[in-house]
Amino acid sequence: MGFPHKPHERETLVLSKHFGEQEAIGLDGWRKRGGYVALQKALSMTPAEIVAIVKESGLRGRGGAGFPTGVKWSFMKPGDGKPHYLCCNADESEPGTFKDREIMRWTPHSLVEGCAIGAYAIGAEVAYIYIRGEYTEALDKMNAACKEAYAAGILGTNAMGTGKTVHVYVHKGAGAYICGEETALMNSLEGRRGNPRIKPPFPAVAGLFGQPTTINNVETLVAVPHILNNGAEWYKKFGRPDNPKSTGTKLYSVCGNIQRPGNYEVPMGFPFKDFLYDLCGGPLPGRQFKAIIPGGISVPIQTREEAENSPMDYEGFVANGTMLGSGGVIVIDDAQNLVKQIARAARFFAHESCAQCTQCREGTAWTTKILERIVAGDGSHEDLETLLEIGENMTGKTICVLSDSCATPVASGLQKFRGDFEALIKKKKVHMVPAQVA
Amino acid sequence: MADVKMVNLTIEGRTVAVPDGTSILEAAKAAGVLIPHYCYHPGLPVAGVCRMCLVEVEKAPKLAPSCATSVAEGQVVHVHSEKALEARKGVLEMLLINHPLDCPICDQAGECELQDYTYQEGRAEGRYRDPKRFNPVEDFGGDVVYVANRCILCTRCVRFMDDVAHDPVLTVAERGDRALIGKFEGEDLTHPWAGNVIDLCPVGALLSKDSLNKARAWELDRSASVCPHCSQGCNMIVETRDNQVMRLRPRPNEAVNKYFMCDHGRLNYRWMNRQDRVDVPLVRQAGVLASADWEIALRAAAALLAGKRAFVLASPNLSNEALFLLGRLAKKTGGTGAFRVPQGAEAPLPGVEDLALRADRAANGRGAELLGFTRSETPLSGLGAGDVLIVADEELAQLDASGAAKAGAVIVIGTTLPAWARHAANVVLPIANCTEEEGTFTNLRGRVQRFLQAKAAPGVARPSYFVLGDLLAAAGEGSGFWTAGQTFDALAASVPAYAGLSYDGLGLRGAMTQGALAGASA
Numbered sequence: 001m002g003f004p005h006k007p008h009e010r011e012t013l014v015l016s017k018h019f020g021e022q023e024a025i026g027l028d029g030w031r032k033r034g035g036y037v038a039l040q041k042a043l044s045m046t047p048a049e050i051v052a053i054v055k056e057s058g059l060r061g062r063g064g065a066g067f068p069t070g071v072k073w074s075f076m077k078p079g080d081g082k083p084h085y086l087c088c089n090a091d092e093s094e095p096g097t098f099k100d101r102e103i104m105r106w107t108p109h110s111l112v113e114g115c116a117i118g119a120y121a122i123g124a125e126v127a128y129i130y131i132r133g134e135y136t137e138a139l140d141k142m143n144a145a146c147k148e149a150y151a152a153g154i155l156g157t158n159a160m161g162t163g164k165t166v167h168v169y170v171h172k173g174a175g176a177y178i179c180g181e182e183t184a185l186m187n188s189l190e191g192r193r194g195n196p197r198i199k200p201p202f203p204a205v206a207g208l209f210g211q212p213t214t215i216n217n218v219e220t221l222v223a224v225p226h227i228l229n230n231g232a233e234w235y236k237k238f239g240r241p242d243n244p245k246s247t248g249t250k251l252y253s254v255c256g257n258i259q260r261p262g263n264y265e266v267p268m269g270f271p272f273k274d275f276l277y278d279l280c281g282g283p284l285p286g287r288q289f290k291a292i293i294p295g296g297i298s299v300p301i302q303t304r305e306e307a308e309n310s311p312m313d314y315e316g317f318v319a320n321g322t323m324l325g326s327g328g329v330i331v332i333d334d335a336q337n338l339v340k341q342i343a344r345a346a347r348f349f350a351h352e353s354c355a356q357c358t359q360c361r362e363g364t365a366w367t368t369k370i371l372e373r374i375v376a377g378d379g380s381h382e383d384l385e386t387l388l389e390i391g392e393n394m395t396g397k398t399i400c401v402l403s404d405s406c407a408t409p410v411a412s413g414l415q416k417f418r419g420d421f422e423a424l425i426k427k428k429k430v431h432m433v434p435a436q437v438a
Numbered sequence: 439m440a441d442v443k444m445v446n447l448t449i450e451g452r453t454v455a456v457p458d459g460t461s462i463l464e465a466a467k468a469a470g471v472l473i474p475h476y477c478y479h480p481g482l483p484v485a486g487v488c489r490m491c492l493v494e495v496e497k498a499p500k501l502a503p504s505c506a507t508s509v510a511e512g513q514v515v516h517v518h519s520e521k522a523l524e525a526r527k528g529v530l531e532m533l534l535i536n537h538p539l540d541c542p543i544c545d546q547a548g549e550c551e552l553q554d555y556t557y558q559e560g561r562a563e564g565r566y567r568d569p570k571r572f573n574p575v576e577d578f579g580g581d582v583v584y585v586a587n588r589c590i591l592c593t594r595c596v597r598f599m600d601d602v603a604h605d606p607v608l609t610v611a612e613r614g615d616r617a618l619i620g621k622f623e624g625e626d627l628t629h630p631w632a633g634n635v636i637d638l639c640p641v642g643a644l645l646s647k648d649s650l651n652k653a654r655a656w657e658l659d660r661s662a663s664v665c666p667h668c669s670q671g672c673n674m675i676v677e678t679r680d681n682q683v684m685r686l687r688p689r690p691n692e693a694v695n696k697y698f699m700c701d702h703g704r705l706n707y708r709w710m711n712r713q714d715r716v717d718v719p720l721v722r723q724a725g726v727l728a729s730a731d732w733e734i735a736l737r738a739a740a741a742l743l744a745g746k747r748a749f750v751l752a753s754p755n756l757s758n759e760a761l762f763l764l765g766r767l768a769k770k771t772g773g774t775g776a777f778r779v780p781q782g783a784e785a786p787l788p789g790v791e792d793l794a795l796r797a798d799r800a801a802n803g804r805g806a807e808l809l810g811f812t813r814s815e816t817p818l819s820g821l822g823a824g825d826v827l828i829v830a831d832e833e834l835a836q837l838d839a840s841g842a843a844k845a846g847a848v849i850v851i852g853t854t855l856p857a858w859a860r861h862a863a864n865v866v867l868p869i870a871n872c873t874e875e876e877g878t879f880t881n882l883r884g885r886v887q888r889f890l891q892a893k894a895a896p897g898v899a900r901p902s903y904f905v906l907g908d909l910l911a912a913a914g915e916g917s918g919f920w921t922a923g924q925t926f927d928a929l930a931a932s933v934p935a936y937a938g939l940s941y942d943g944l945g946l947r948g949a950m951t952q953g954a955l956a957g958a959s960a
Contacts, residue, residue, distance in 0.1 A: 176613075193610065198486040198506045355591060355610060355617030356487040362532035365615035369568040386565050393528030396500045397489055 005262050008279045012238065014249045015222050016265040019106040025141060027148040030109040036154055038225035042117045043162040047078060050121040054224060056232035058239075058247035063089055063180075063217030064296065064325045066314045069224075075204035076122040076212055084124035085208040087189065087215040088115050090131040090138070091173050091180035094296035095348055097328030099251035100218035102263050104131070104138035107222070108145035114221030116155060116166045117228065122214045125165040130185050133175035142170045177352035181400045182215040183207075184354065195354045196400035219251055219327075239313065240269030246313035250324075254280050256331035257287060268313040275312060276331070287333040291417065295325020297345045298405030300412035301338075321412075338420040342413045343371035349406035360403035363394040367410055379425045384414060447513040462504035462515055463491055473517050474526060474555045476533075476640050477592040478505035481697040481790075483601050488533075488592050490555070492525045493517050501525050523559055530560035536571045536615060537641075538587045546642030548655030552590065573618050578608075579626025581633050581646050581701060586618045589643035595619060595635035602698070602789030605629040619643070630785035630795055633701040637687055648705055649685045653677075661892035662689055662946050664879050665703040666755050666801040666872050668782075670794060671881030672699045673946075676710075676873050676892035683710040683873055683892065691947055694885065698787060700795040710873045716855040717897025720866035727860065732898065732908070739865040740912035742847040743771060746826045749845070750775035751817055753831040754800035756902060757877025758886065759925040760869075761802065761809045762933065763906035764830055770915045773825060775810065776817035778837070779803045796882060801872070805880035808935045808951065818842060831869065831902075834858060851905060867909070869902040870895035876922040877903065878944065880951060886939060887948035 004020065007013055023029035030036075042050055055070025076084055088111065092100040104111060111129065119127040131139050146168055149155045159166040171189055173179050179188045183197035186208045207213025227235045239247045246268040252275070255261045259281025266275060276282065276289065283289050292307035293299060300322040302310070310320040317324045332341055350364035367390055370383050391407035398404070414421060443458040447465060454469040461484070466473050476488035486506035493504045496514040501522060504515070516522060533552060541547040573586035596608045596619065607627060611620030621627070627635065636646045658677040665672040665686065672695035677685040686707050688699035719735030720727040730738070748771040750764045768775045779798045786794035807813060812820065818841040821827055827845035831852040834842075839858055842848065850863040853871045869875075874895040880886050895901070907919025919925045923941035930936040935951045943949065 178613075198484070198503075350614050353614040355613050355615070356485075356593075357489050358487075358529050358532050358590070359489055361591065361615055361617060362535055366532070366535055366566065366568070373568065382565075389528075393525065393532065397492060397525055397528075399486060 005260065008264065010274070010279060011265050012249050012267045013265055014226055014238075015103065015107075015110070015219065015251060016263060019102055019263070021106070024107055025105075025145075027109060027145070027152060030107070034229065035109050036113055036160070038228040039113045039116050039154065040160050041228055042120055043160055043164055047121045047123055050117065050228070053232050054121070054227060057227045057235040058232075058244065059220065059223055059227060059235065060246065060314065061217055062219035062223075062250065062327070064094070064298075064323075066324060069216065069220055072204070072214055072216070073118070073122050075202075076124075076214055078123040080212065082211050083126070083209075084122055085211055085213040086115060086119040086122055086124045086127035087182070087185060087208060087213060088118075088127060088129040088218060088221055089180060089182065089185060089215055090129050090135070090142075090218045091185060092135070092218070092326070093132055093177040093180050093352075094298065094326045094328055095345065096253060096255055096293065096330040097296045097326040098253045098255075099263055099327060101135055101138050103218055103222055103251075104135070104142055108138075108141040109149070110222045110225065111142065111218055112145050112149050112155070112168055114224045115168045116159065117224050118214070118216060118221050119166055119168070120164065124214075126167045126169065128189055128208070129168065129170045130179070130189060131170060131172055132180075133173045139170065139172055146170055176354075177348075178354045178400070178402060181402070184400070185215065186213065193354075195356050198399055223248060238267035240311055240316075243269060243311075243313060243315050245315055250312070250327055252312070252327045252329050254329045254331065256329075257284055257289075257333035257336065258282070258331040259284065266312060269316065270312045272310040272312050272316075273308040276307070276329075280331075283331075283333050287335055289331060290334040290336065291332040291338055291341075291413075293322075293328075293330040293332075293409070295323050296328035297330065297348065298401075298408055299323040299325040300408050301416060303416050337375075337424065338413055338417045339371060339424055340375050342409050343368065343375050345409050346371050346406055349402060353402055353406075357398035357403060359394045360398050360406070363390050363403060364406045366390055367394075367406060371410070374421060374424050377424060377428055379421070379428075381422075381425060383425075384418070384421055388414060445509045445511050447509050447511070447515065449515040450517050456509055458509070460509050462493060462495070462502065462507050462509055462513075465509050466493075466504065466515070466517060471517055473504050474551075474559065475505055476551060476590060477594060479594050479638060479697070481602065482594060482597045482638070485593050485597060488529070488590065490526060490529050492522055492529070494519045494522045526555075526559055527561055530556050531564060531566075533590050534560070534564055535566040536587070537590070538570065540588070544585075544588065544642040545645050545650060546588075546639075546655070550642060551640035571615055576621070577647075578621055578644070580628045581648050581705060582627045582636060583645050583647050583650065584619060584621075585643050585645065588641050589619055590641055591617055591619070592640060593619075594638040594640070595644055598635055598638055599627075599629070599632070602634075602787060603629045603631050604788040605632075608635075630702060631698060631700050631787045633704050634688070634698045637697075646685070653679050653684045658684060659892070661873075661890045663873065663889040663892060664801065664887045665699060666879070667703040667706050667799060668796040669779075669798040669800060669803055669882040670695065670796050671801060671879055671885060671887055671948075672703060672793075673887065674699055674703070676707075678873075678893045681893045683707045689946075693947065694881065694887070695793055696790050698790065698793065700785060700787070702782075702785070702795050710871060712854065715853055715896045715899065716866055716868045717895075717899050719868060719898070720855075720863070722864045727863065727866065732900070735865055735867060736908050736912045739849050739867065739909055740914075742849060742864055743767075743826050743913055746824070746846060747771050747822060748773040748828055749821045749825040750811070750828045750830060751821075751832050751834075752777045752806060752811055754779050754798075754803040754806045755872065756802060756806075756831055757872070757875070757889075757922070758802065758805045758809065758880055758929060758936075759877050759919075759922050760830065760902035760906055761806050761811065762925065762929040763903060763910060763919060764828065765810045766915060767828070767906065767910055767913065769810075770910075770913065771826070774812065774820055776812040776814050776820050777803070777806045777832070778814060778817045792883070798882065801879040801881075804882050804884060805878075805886075808880060808884075809929075809933060821845060829859070829863075851902070851909075853899070867905050868897065868899035869905050870899050874899075875901035875903070877901075878922070878926055878941070884935075884951040885948045886936065886944060886951055888941070888944050888946065
């Protein structure tokens with residue numbers, strides 16, 4: 001649970017256990033809390049053994065796509081004679097998501113350790129942590145942690161005295177949402193404009209500097225030391241018994257019209273209804289939840305009823321028509337007009353589109369203009385059809401999914417809350433007509 | 439050469455076999471199907487950003503960008519399926535929402551891919567009701583002006599400057615729909631090959647200042663030609679209107695210039711429209727040059743040559759045919775010939791192998807050498823006292839012409855009549871320039887390339903091979919040089935370097951001379 005709140009008793013604290021403890025930020029404090037034990041252990045294992053354990057644990061990418069981490073790592077062929085790279089995606093820019101920020105603020109050494117293990121497991125000697133430009137505090141903490149780790153001999157050419165080389169470098173982004181897309185992140189790291197690249201080739205074949213690269217989210221890497229310390233079986237226990245595909249704990253960032261916004265850590269499969277009403281304290285007095293976006297702004301919007309039936313794991317959300325995404329829960333109550341919220345989201349995507357693909361560059365801006373016009377009371381019923389058709393053209397046709405992400409909330413919003421749109425259209429603005437002079 | 443693995447696939451019901459690794463878009467071209475595209479250009483790295491070339495590939499989950507998707511064995515591709523057409527219609531609509539639709543005042547109209555594809559498969563009317571984005575017109579330096587409002591951000595220009603010219607001065611500035619092509623602070627499009635971005639631009643965003651608002655694309659007549667401005671021999675198109683050359687543009691030739699042409703070649707066309715041409719034969723009578731009938735002029739020239747040694751000062755911009763006939767004339771009289779080549783700074787295009795604006799600023803120096811002329815800085819030094827000096831399209835600019843006084847008589851065969859010739863010439867035979875006749879040039883690597891006639895010669899000026907053929911006949915040295923083809927075939931039959939070549943066989947891509955082939959295989 002995120003500082004300054006106390007953890008809720010129904011939370012399962014694994015990654016967020018030491019949030020709020022000043023002492024845990026430094027190396028000594030972190031060592032007292034079991035830090036770098038896993039790295040020591042990892043460096044005595046073979047990379048293949050680590051990959052096997054991570055594969056067995058069922059850990060999946062926490063950045064949004066949910067790709068099995070062990071499988072991703074196994075794409076990196078050892079001994080191909082090329083330098084390998086690990087990128088840690090700390091460009092957490094998905095609106096409504098702020099879990100990685102807390103990890104880096106409070107437990108920077110856990111990320112250094114996760115990166116070091118990850119790098120070793122994929123045969124890389126260098127890991128880059130790409131931190132979002134706006135995260136100045138996280139950046140300072142990570143830089144300090146790396147410095148401490150180098151000084152203590154944890155990183156470097158003789159990592160923890162094993163003679164193995166592990167470097168972890170921190171890179172500050174310049175504040176572009178698109179640089180959270182894995183290939184755009186690599187372009188940005190290389191000093192180029194942060195534009196997503198065409199795939200194939202995939203990063204495991206030609207990624208950073210054209211070399212085999214693996215890219216993982218902060219939360220994913222931070223979970224790895226715990227898996228090595230406690231074993232894959234321990235990690236697999238977190239989750240619904242009837243759904244072995246989602247394992248472990250997950251951090252959720254909750255914001256919006258809710259009693260107790262903040263970060264919460266619960267095991268996979270936790271009932272979303274309990275999460276919203278019990279852990280987060282339910283709606284504000286006299287209000288009711290209207291719509292929930294469970295995984296950051298790019299996933300489909302759920303109605304309250306849909307949300308209350310969802311178990312919180314990859315499959316549970318998909319079964320209810322949305323996605324786990326990044327775990328950024330955005331709660332919207334009945335006092336809000338949803339069109340305004342969606343227009344705001346679209347505006348964000350229009351601002352952040354890298355401008356490569358036509359549909360995204362023009363479509364995000366067009367969508368925004370129409371939505372803002374509807375909000376301003378100048379919309380028409382044809383606009384709604386146009387919105388859906390633009391969305392159709394923006395989905396599945398571009399290099400990356402930013403365009404899809406903009407179309408998704410519009411399409412799901414229109415499908416589930418059409419009344420909000422129509423109310424605004426009916427309440428058409430009366431244009432001022434000059435009075436006729438008699 | 440190792441065997442290239444061929445891949446068989448079906449595109450729009452047509453089966454085609456292409457080398458492994460070919461893109462679907464190129465394979466479709468081979469099958470005779472044009473997939474609409476903007477950002478793709480065969481001379482540039484693939485960007486895959488315009489999303490216009492989306493096609494349906496059977497068993498693929500999503501539509502594939504055909505420029506960035508490699509062919510696979512047994513693939514079945516649908517270019518005109520409903521799904522693909524809908525997707526492209528969507529792209530076209532998006533491209534047009536912020537486009538000013540100012541075709542009536544746009545230079546690109548008529549040769550605009552945005553126009554073409556919109557007519558071909560776009561929506562009949564737009565649904566965009568909001569204000570359009572506006573950006574001011576910007577001077578990019580060199581010959582280029584940027585009209586941001588028409589730009590579709592295909593980034594061809596950026597990729598050309600980065601990856602072909604190796605002079606990265608352009609970039610995409612800003613993001614989202616605010617994006618536009620930007621020029622780095624303090625930089626200009628002054629690279630000697632920068633003008634190519636104008637041709638590469640599929641819309642009217644990058645325009646030539648030189649041809650701005652001068653002609654509509656549909657008013658121009660186009661002829662295949664070869665650039666005469668250096669020894670590289672870039673293939674080009676001469677565009678004329680009302681017998682005036684308006685614009686020169688590159689014509690693709692994989693073996694010579696790929697898709698490009700330098701600014702020096704492109705912008706140096708005004709001499710082709712010179713108004714101070716000599717357009718009627720002249721014969722000196724009673725000390726005065728008087729216009730004469732072709733018959734009389736040719737007879738007068740033949741009379742001057744009778745029993746004399748001829749020395750030919752030739753221009754290296756004459757065709758192989760003209761140089762061949764001049765050589766024969768010199769040989770018949772026991773004379774020789776020489777030429778000089780004006781020099782300039784060499785300017786390579788780094789991204790293309792063996793492509794440069796060459797220091798030799800003439801098209802056919804190599805041909806002149808192969809045809810027996812001596813290259814010299816002081817070409818008149820070979821002139822003997824009492825020789826008949828034949829000056830063939832050489833103005834003697836910046837040349838010490840005092841040596842010419844040794845000549846017993848002067849015959850000028852040329853397009854213009856410089857001041858010295860007014861005093862010195864005994865006979866003047868007007869010929870067509872290279873845009874007014876057919877012929878061939880031999881480039882510095884020994885490639886023989888044909889150029890076609892683009893406009894009419896002034897007055898009664900005739901093609902050079904025709905005039906020289908007549909002169910040879912009048913001097914009693916055979917006949918039958920009525921066409922460039924006849925002349926070239928006679929050349930190929932008698933000059934070993936050109937053995938085996940035929941005018942028809944050259945086509946519009948050219949062919950290598952024997953010497954060049956031997957050199958290449960050695």
